[in-house]
Amino acid sequence: MSEEQNSPVAQQDENHIIAERRAKLAEWRASGKAYPNDFLRENTAGKIAEVYADKSGEELEAAQVEVKVAGRIMLKRVMGKASFISISDVSGRVQLYVARDKVGEETYADFKRWDIGDIIGAVGTLFRTRTGELTVQCAEIRLLTKSLRPLPEKFHGLSDQEQKYRMRYLDLIMSEQSRFTFIARSRIVQSLRNYMTAHAFLEVETPMMHPIPGGASARPFKTHHNALDMELFLRIAPELYLKKLVVGGFEKVFEMNRNFRNEGMSPRHNPEFTMMEFYEAYSECRMVMNFTEGLLRHAAREALGTEVFVYQERTLDLSKPFDRLTMVEAIRKYHPQYTTEQLNDADWLAQKLTAMKAEVKKGMGLGTLQLLMFEETTEADLWDPTFIVDYPAEISPLARCSDSKPGIAERFELFIVGREIANGFSELNDPEDQAARFLEQAKAKDAGDEEAMYYDADYIRALEYGLPPTGGCGIGIDRLVMLLTDSSNIRDVILFPQMRPE
DSSP states (O other): OOTTTTSHHHHHHHHHHHHHHHHHHHHHHHTTOSSOOOOOOOOOHHHHHHHHTTOOHHHHHHHTOEEEEEEEEEEEEEETTEEEEEEEETTEEEEEEEEHHHHOHHHHHHHHTOOTTOEEEEEEEEEEOTTOOEEEEEEEEEEEEOOOSOOOOTTTOSOOHHHHHHTHHHHHHHOHHHHHHHHHHHHHHHHHHHHHHHTTOEEOOOOSEESSOOSSSOOOOEEEETTTTEEEEEOSOOHHHHHHHHHTTOOEEEEEEEEEOOSOOBTTBOSEEEEEEEEEETOOHHHHHHHHHHHHHHHHHHHHSOSEEEETTEEEEOSSOOEEEEHHHHHHHHOTTSOHHHHTOHHHHHHHHHHTTOOOOTTOOHHHHHHHHHHHHTGGGOOSOEEEEOOBGGGOTTBOBOSSSTTBBSEEEEEETTEEEEEEEEBOOOHHHHHHHHHHHHHHHHTTOTTSOOOOHHHHHHHHHOOOSEEEEEEEHHHHHHHHTTOSSGGGSSSSOOOOOO
């Protein structure tokens, strides 16, 4: 809530309102009618508006259309013997006309004491007011749930952003935009599922507690299993389990998964987040890029009806072919003052990055320094969809090396509006090469790199049975939803983001 709403005076007023509402609840309980569970709604506000939008008052009067609605009181105007209220459900709002001679003296007297925020049920017939508004004339009306706490002031709603995240239920009551965002999120996720299954991918579920964290370079959350007396890690990625399924013969698999990374928080990062990962046997990096491009266009069409839209007041066009650049090419495109020779000189990069106050660690190879330079100078400039390709193998421990470009992995990352949206590659299916890379990661971990991978012996064993040539990709669902709902903060698209304790 705002500082004004949260002031001592406002808090005192709220406490007084709550006390009054509790007294009303006590009277309701005494009547033996409190919190009924036998009112079965038959009509929603949105459906009523859709079906009867074109009906005139005369047509409605002739048809005597009876409806049975329920929702939360959002507006109330008491005018002696008759009143208007507006109730809200998930589909929208509908106006109700409550007249004493229609519902009875006792019910009307009770109704006048109901509050904004109470949940009610009503039965009545549709008509149009003199101003033409579609309205339910109530023959019956009942209190279903008593709201003990007052809603925020209607014109300002829940104005404190942090309180919106902490009290999402209240945000959803008050904000049509928030409801739209999360309904859109659900539809986007469903559209992705539909696209995958239409392309013969099998949706699977893999463990969320791992004996060894793998599939990404990240700090994990730790937990303990009492019965097994063993340390477990919350999943940082499902990749290794999904590729084990490809070994097992499921040639096209995907998972809509929750991942957990014990890292920093920002407008683009939440410690618990959603990704979709998919793997296809007999595929490779370029095929995966093409598929990912088509998938994102499909998601935009399903969510917005177009591939060209506005994000944060700038036009974004997903209909054009996505650009494909190496890190060096991208840096040169947006910062031509740097030469190709400089960007391929590890000593120059280390000096330049140090001058930029970037965290340069001893022993960083050329590939790592180029990545750091890209992140410091260019990543935020990639507004239009851009695949960054040909990642250095030293920073891609699960990707297959190029046959024609020494030291380069067949890997890409997709950036849109300056954010990484997807990461994919031709999968490394050589068990001996993978074992050697795991050993290098283990050495880095022993040397203090908390994000380096563990040696996963079971995954190596699976590869030894034979993984077909495979392409795979992970797509950040939260960031994709941000894009398609014009949201600037990841917490705007996660119903219950992680917050510090109040």
